[in-house]
Amino acid sequence: MHCLKAVVKGKVQGVYFRDFTRTQAIRLGLCGYAQNLESGTDVEVIAEGDxxxxxxxxxxxxSGPPHAEVQEVEVSWSSTNGNYGDFHIKY
Structure with a gap:
């Protein structure tokens, strides 16, 4: 099991990006979360799985949902601690 941390930059707040992320993560059987960052433009995603x-x-x-404009995704990898039992949106 691995842990992906992604900071998605661009027009990704206010375009259902977190909901899209949650839907796709659940479909793929991943655990973790998505949350808007204080920058007002970026979304942080933590996901655990294969x-x-x-x-x-x-x-x-x-690629994101239809109204998103992803400009960049900063990615880092680590081993997982199994901290998450599901995938959710943090507010």
């Missing part, structure tokens, strides 16, 4: 599935998820983050 590396191959996380790579597929990362492709989805890079």
């Amino acid at each position: 590396k191959d599935i996380l790579l597929e998820f990362l492709k989805l983050l890079r």
Whole structure:
């Protein structure tokens, strides 16, 4: 199991990006969360799961939902501690 941390930059707040992320993560069986960052433009995503599935998820983050305009995704990897039992949106 691996942990993906992604900071998605661009027009990703106010366009249902977190909901899109949650829907895709649940579909793929991932655990973690998505939250808006204080910058007002970025979304942080933490996801735990198998590396191959996380790579597929990362492709989805890079495209986003229809009204999003993803400009950049900063990615880091670590081993997972199994901290999350589901995937949710943090407010």
